[in-house]
Amino acid sequence: MNPFGEGKNKFIHCCKAVRDFMDHKGFQDTTWKCLKLPHSLQSDSNSCGVFMCKFAEAILTGGNLSFPCDPDAIAVMCEDIGQRLLNESD
Numbered sequence: 001m002n003p004f005g006e007g008k009n010k011f012i013h014c015c016k017a018v019r020d021f022m023d024h025k026g027f028q029d030t031t032w033k034c035l036k037l038p039h040s041l042q043s044d045s046n047s048c049g050v051f052m053c054k055f056a057e058a059i060l061t062g063g064n065l066s067f068p069c070d071p072d073a074i075a076v077m078c079e080d081i082g083q084r085l086l087n088e089s090d
Contacts, residue, residue, distance in 0.1 A: 001065065003042035003051035011036065039065035047074045053081050 002010065015034035022032055042051050051069075054077060058065050067073070 001037060001039050001055050003040075003048050003055075005041050006036055037065055040067050040069045043069065044071075044074075047078075050074055050077050050081065053077075 006014075011034070018032065018034060022028075022030060039055065040051070042048060047069075054067060055065060057063060058067075067077075
């Protein structure tokens with residue numbers, strides 16, 4: 001998933017990179033599939049970290065990859081991520 005969206009050429013390149021990596025690791029006979037999943041798109045140039053954290057959280061918890069991404073929502077997500085990091089650290 002790319003917060004800026006997946007163009008056709010980048011998607012093909014990513015699929016080839018994953019397949020080459022899996023082949024190198026000895027998984028030549030597996031049936032890995034590259035898919036485009038619907039997800040929110042980033043509209044600025046500096047919130048990619050927030051998007052990656054939200055995507056990871058959604059994948060790990062079975063959540064939704066589409067979420068509000070206006071500037072106010074991004075600010076709330078940044079605060080939430082920061083607070084969670086503080087709460088979970090020693």
